[in-house]
Amino acid sequence: MDADAAKTARDSLDLAFQMSNILETGLDRHTLSILIALCDLGLNPEALAAVVKELRRELVPQDASSPSSVQ
Amino acid sequence: MEEEDQQKVADLVKELVIRLVSPESHPPIPNSSDLQSSLRYAIRLLSSRLTPSVAPDAAAIAESTKRRLATEGKSSQALTFADLYTKFASKTGPGSVNNKWAVLYLLKIISEDRKNVNSQLDSSVLLPNLDFNDAELGNESRVLGVRGNKDKGWSNGVLLVSKDPENLREIAFREFVNLVKEENEVSEEALVRDVLYACQGIDGNYVKFDTNADGYVLSELIKVPRATRIMVRKLCELGWLFRKVKGYISESMDGFPSEDVGTIGQAFCAALQDELSDYYKLLAVLEAQAMNPIPLVSETASSGNYLSMRRLSVWFAEPMVKMRLMAVLVDKCRVLRGGAMAGAIHMHAQHGDPLVHEFMGRLLRRVCSPLFEMVRSWVLEGELEDVFAEFFIVGQPVKAESLWREGYMLHAGMLPSFISQSLAQRILRTGKSINFLRVCCEDRGWADAATEAAAAAGTTTRRWGLGYGETDALELLVDGAAKRVDKHLLNVIYNQYKFKEHCLAIKRYLLLGQGDFVQYLMDIVGPELSEPANTISSFQLAGLLETAIRSSNAQYDDRDILDRLKVKMMPHETGDRGWDVFSLEYDARVPLDTVFTESVMTKYLRIFNFLWKLRRVEHALIGAWKTMKPNCITSRSFMKLQNAVKLQLLSTLRRCQVLWDEMNHFVSNFQYYIMFEVLEVSWSNFLNEMEVAKDLDDLLAAHEKYLHSIVEKSLLGERSQTLYNSLFALFDLILKFRSHADRLSEGINELQARTMESSVPSRDKSKTKKRVNDKSSEPGSWISDGRKALTQRAGEFLRNMGQDLDAVAKEYSSLLEDFISKLPMQQHVDLKFLLFRLDFTEFYSQLRPSK
Numbered sequence: 001m002d003a004d005a006a007k008t009a010r011d012s013l014d015l016a017f018q019m020s021n022i023l024e025t026g027l028d029r030h031t032l033s034i035l036i037a038l039c040d041l042g043l044n045p046e047a048l049a050a051v052v053k054e055l056r057r058e059l060v061p062q063d064a065s066s067p068s069s070v071q
Numbered sequence: 072m073e074e075e076d077q078q079k080v081a082d083l084v085k086e087l088v089i090r091l092v093s094p095e096s097h098p099p100i101p102n103s104s105d106l107q108s109s110l111r112y113a114i115r116l117l118s119s120r121l122t123p124s125v126a127p128d129a130a131a132i133a134e135s136t137k138r139r140l141a142t143e144g145k146s147s148q149a150l151t152f153a154d155l156y157t158k159f160a161s162k163t164g165p166g167s168v169n170n171k172w173a174v175l176y177l178l179k180i181i182s183e184d185r186k187n188v189n190s191q192l193d194s195s196v197l198l199p200n201l202d203f204n205d206a207e208l209g210n211e212s213r214v215l216g217v218r219g220n221k222d223k224g225w226s227n228g229v230l231l232v233s234k235d236p237e238n239l240r241e242i243a244f245r246e247f248v249n250l251v252k253e254e255n256e257v258s259e260e261a262l263v264r265d266v267l268y269a270c271q272g273i274d275g276n277y278v279k280f281d282t283n284a285d286g287y288v289l290s291e292l293i294k295v296p297r298a299t300r301i302m303v304r305k306l307c308e309l310g311w312l313f314r315k316v317k318g319y320i321s322e323s324m325d326g327f328p329s330e331d332v333g334t335i336g337q338a339f340c341a342a343l344q345d346e347l348s349d350y351y352k353l354l355a356v357l358e359a360q361a362m363n364p365i366p367l368v369s370e371t372a373s374s375g376n377y378l379s380m381r382r383l384s385v386w387f388a389e390p391m392v393k394m395r396l397m398a399v400l401v402d403k404c405r406v407l408r409g410g411a412m413a414g415a416i417h418m419h420a421q422h423g424d425p426l427v428h429e430f431m432g433r434l435l436r437r438v439c440s441p442l443f444e445m446v447r448s449w450v451l452e453g454e455l456e457d458v459f460a461e462f463f464i465v466g467q468p469v470k471a472e473s474l475w476r477e478g479y480m481l482h483a484g485m486l487p488s489f490i491s492q493s494l495a496q497r498i499l500r501t502g503k504s505i506n507f508l509r510v511c512c513e514d515r516g517w518a519d520a521a522t523e524a525a526a527a528a529g530t531t532t533r534r535w536g537l538g539y540g541e542t543d544a545l546e547l548l549v550d551g552a553a554k555r556v557d558k559h560l561l562n563v564i565y566n567q568y569k570f571k572e573h574c575l576a577i578k579r580y581l582l583l584g585q586g587d588f589v590q591y592l593m594d595i596v597g598p599e600l601s602e603p604a605n606t607i608s609s610f611q612l613a614g615l616l617e618t619a620i621r622s623s624n625a626q627y628d629d630r631d632i633l634d635r636l637k638v639k640m641m642p643h644e645t646g647d648r649g650w651d652v653f654s655l656e657y658d659a660r661v662p663l664d665t666v667f668t669e670s671v672m673t674k675y676l677r678i679f680n681f682l683w684k685l686r687r688v689e690h691a692l693i694g695a696w697k698t699m700k701p702n703c704i705t706s707r708s709f710m711k712l713q714n715a716v717k718l719q720l721l722s723t724l725r726r727c728q729v730l731w732d733e734m735n736h737f738v739s740n741f742q743y744y745i746m747f748e749v750l751e752v753s754w755s756n757f758l759n760e761m762e763v764a765k766d767l768d769d770l771l772a773a774h775e776k777y778l779h780s781i782v783e784k785s786l787l788g789e790r791s792q793t794l795y796n797s798l799f800a801l802f803d804l805i806l807k808f809r810s811h812a813d814r815l816s817e818g819i820n821e822l823q824a825r826t827m828e829s830s831v832p833s834r835d836k837s838k839t840k841k842r843v844n845d846k847s848s849e850p851g852s853w854i855s856d857g858r859k860a861l862t863q864r865a866g867e868f869l870r871n872m873g874q875d876l877d878a879v880a881k882e883y884s885s886l887l888e889d890f891i892s893k894l895p896m897q898q899h900v901d902l903k904f905l906l907f908r909l910d911f912t913e914f915y916s917q918l919r920p921s922k
Contacts, residue, residue, distance in 0.1 A: 012168045015159040016178070022152050023136065023182035034087045039173035041080055043117060049180035051084075051113045055091040 012036075027052075088113050129160065129172035136179050256294045263361050263378045266303060269310035270387075271354060272317055278303060286311045302380045309387055312394040313350070316343060319401040333408050333459035334441040339416070342437035343397055346430075350390055357386060393430055400434075409461025410485035413439050417489050417539075432540060439539040442487070446545065450498055450552045451521045453505030461485060464499050471511050472664040475767060479503050489539070494546055500768060501553040504560045507767070511662035512563050520559040524552035557766035564767070568663055571761065574774075576632040577657050577667075580625070581675050582750055582781075583682045588623035593690045595619055600649030604640075607649045612638045616655075635659070639676075650687060654679055665767075666774055674778055677787055682745065688802045689742055691809040692735050698816040699727060716862050719869045720819070726873065727812055730880045734805050737887065737909060744905045749784040752901075753777050784901050791897055797890045804886060808879050815872050822865050891915050 013033055020027050027035070035052070039045055088110045133156040140149035160171060168174055252258075257277055265275030269287040274280055281288045287307030289300050320340045323332045332340075361378040378386075400419060404412045416438055420431035445462045448454045455466050463486040466479050479499060486495055505521065508514040525548075564570045579585040595615045599607060616638050620626055625633065639656035654676055659667035667675075760773035782788055786795045894906045910916055 008162050009168075012159060012162045015155050015162070016168070016174055019152060019155050019159065019175075020178050022140070022148050022155070023178050024185065025178055025181040026185060027181065028090075031087065031090045034083050034090065035177055036168055036174050038080065038083050038087070039170045039177060040168060041076060041083075042170070043080065045173040045177035046180060047117045049177050049184060051087070051116045052091060052181055053184040054116060055088060055109055055113060 026056075084113055084117065085110060127172045129175055132172060132175045132179060133160075136175070136182075259379055260361065262289075262295075262299065262303060263380060263383055264358075266306045266310075266380070266383060267354060267358050267361065269307045270313060271351075272310060272314045278307060280310075280314075299380065302384065306380065306383055306387060309391050309394055312391075312398045313347075316347065316394065316397045316401050319405065320344060320347075333412075333461045335409050335412055335438060335461050336404075336459075338441050339400075339404060339412060339434075339438045342434045343401075345437070346393065346397060346434070350394070353386070353390060357383070389426070392426065396427060396430060408485075409459065410442060410463045410482075410487045413442055413539075414487035414489070417487055435539040439487075443539070443545065446498055447548070449502040450549055451525055453502050453509060453517075455479075455502070463487070463490070463495060464502065466506075471661050472668065474510055475503060475507050475665045475771075476668070478506065489542060490545075494542075494549060497549050497553050500766060501549060501556055504553075504556045504767060507662065507665070508556075508560055508563060511665065512560075512568070514559075514563050514567070516563070517556055517559055520555040521552060524548070524555045527551045527555075553766070560767055561764065561770065564662070564770070570663060570666070570770075571758075572629065572632065573635075573657075573659060573663055573667075574757070576628070576635075577675065578750065578754055579628075580636050581655055581657055581679045583679070583686060584746075584750065585623065585625055588619060588625040589686055590690075591623045592616065592619040593686060596649075596653065597687075597690070600653055602649050604643035604647040604649055604652045605645070607640070607652075609638055609640045612640075612653065650684075654683070666771060671774075671778060674782060678781055678785060681785055681787060684799070684802055685738070685742060685745065688805050689738050691806055692731065692738055695731060695809050695812040695816075696735070699724070699731070699812060716866050716869070719866060719873070720822075723815065723869050723873045723876065724819070726876050726880070727815055730808065730876060730883065731812065733887075734808060734883065737801070738805065740908045741905070744908060745785060748901050748904055749781055753780045753784070756780070783899055786897075786902075794890065794893050794897065797886060797893060801883070801886050801890060804879065804883050808876075808883070811872070811875050811879060815876075818865075818868050818872065822861075822868075825861055888915065888918070 013029070013036065016036060017029050017032055020032055031052075035048055038048055089106065092106060092109045133153070137149045137153050137156075140146075140152060156175070159168075162168070262277065265278040268275040269278045269280075277293050278287050278289055280286070286304065287310045289295060289303045320343055323336055323340045326332065357378060396419070400416055403415050403419070407415050413435070416431065416435055420428065420435055422428050422431065442461070445456055448456050449462070449464060455462065455464065457464075463482050464479055465482045467477070469478050479502065481495055481499055486492075490498075505517050508517045580588070583589045592615070595618060596612060599612065599615065616636070620633055620636075635658040637656045637658060639654045641652045641654060643652040656672070657667070657675070659672070754777070757773055757777035760776070761770065764770040764773055783791075786798060891906065891910060894902060894909075
């Protein structure tokens, strides 16, 4: 991966992150990068979305004391 | 490779689960049971049969996301999002995200899910049967079989539950499709195909041309909803129109050589053909489109073909307008030809709609090109290339002399309305001038003038260079050509054919402007003309004319002009004298006979006859004067007469002279008026107009005016008929007076001779004898009578003469008074001068009121 590619990747991630913020997905940068990588590997985005949703929901009752994770 | 990927996926999933399950503040305990179960759950989800329910279209997803944001009232965010998306989409190449749509879709779903979580937790209710600890599904390797899903009973359950909303919609849609299918025996695709066929004038399977309904209709036997039927009918109007237009074109083209469609008709057909080929292109595109399915957001929803009836109706909106126009034109032009056709199309082009306007303009440019080509070749070459009689100028074969006046006409019916009447006139005249030069003047110089005009008008003169809508250019061309050709024509007429010289010659000989010539002619032919008309030989008169020319200044005139001068004897009746039938004629040859036509020459002839009569009267009066000049009749020779007789003689003579004087006053003033107030003034005006004449028409008009003014002022016009009659009565009376005066002078001479003889009988005996012999036929000769008898006879003769003269004087004064009283009634202003001149001392006007 040369410098150009790295820059493009970083820019893309930035853009995706900004879009994510606008859409209020609540994903942080790192998580988003993992999700993008998985998408690129050909995983079904709907399934990935379901994972995110389910695990977060699981988190809410478990970590009721720490709301920051939801937000 | 495969394994590497799988390992990567596993690692990433693990990482993801860790990130999700444990917030950053609490570092996760690796391999804790919670984490393990979460991981298993995630893998189970990922290995499920969840497949994307949408087509992989990043743009569509971005668009829908943007819309959602916008509808939620976050328009600024929507804009930002759109902006970000375009940047994101533009990132390509190594390092960029390959599966962009997946990322976007993921973001979209997560965002939607979070909203749902926040508002209601029903999604959690929908998944009650998912057990975290389901050991059977805990196999990590399942994740790797994402694509090759195994059909397991449970996965169906998961799928159905998780996609319930989609399924509901799908079911509803399916039901609707079934319903539609039940209602329609024919699928929409089939109908669309049929409509497309019908629009090319071909019968389809279901849509056929019905001659009764005069249009394409869906067969009655096929069960379709009423709305569809109407729709088909509406769309197929295009087919009907197309049939009409196509029918016209093939009709015209098939019958082309035999029937006279005309070049303009052909151009019209060709233009229509071009428009139709555009239409064919559209139909071909539509037909191709009809085969493609509509790209819908949802893949699973079975979309119809791309073209539905409704889409078709949108596609057809514009061609329909054009086709309607064409059909209207075809209807209009069926009976029209040539220029009339172009005019009719032009009338339709006056339309506010830019589409229609532009379309008609295009059509007209094609249609008019043959017409403009005709104008061009007519104006520049004088060629009437009009095989089909379409041009607004028609030529007819005529003799050279009437070529200018009757050879070419404007055909009002063929004149398209975009060429104004005056322009048409100019076009007509220019071509006519060229043809006139070619046929009548046998001149070749016009070609140079035309070339010059073509060069001056610039590029627009090349073949097919003029088009509809360039009326200015056309006008420029026509004006340029007209100016040069007309100038050339006038040059030829003036210089080569010496128009002016001929006019002058006519004025001098026919209008008796050459005084000495007229005097000689009158002297020579006078005795001849007193004979009865049927005894006069015109050859002899021609010889006399020649003599008159030779003995007058006319001999120095151009031989060519003198050759044209001829004697003409008018058809005569019994009892006519030579005076009544004699006239001069001027032979104007081609091309001047265009100006001096038959009717013009007839007018000249009338004027000549009038002037000739006037001259004759004047001549007669002068002749009378010659014989009765006081010094011719010396009173000394009457010494031997009785006093009474002598007195009688003197008073008779005196009366005669007074009457002569009165007549001479009238005639010489009238003569003066005709010569100076009429002929010369008209001639001078004519010369001025000749100078400014720009074309032959102007010249003709000027000449016409010249002639007309002479006719009017010389009392030869229609309105002065009565005046003319009384004038002629006066002339006749004067001639009668002349014969009386001759008789008187003869009698006096005789008397003188007798008295001389009686006093000096020996002298001049032979001479007297001779005279006596001459007069021997005369009854009551005085020879044998004695002196007393002589006196008695003289007294009687003088009494008779006196009575005759009294009668003449009385008649004359009544006629003259009649004439003078009628004169002011004439409208012509110049006649006032005549009156003034005749009645200069107000003698007559004082005489009249007293009566």
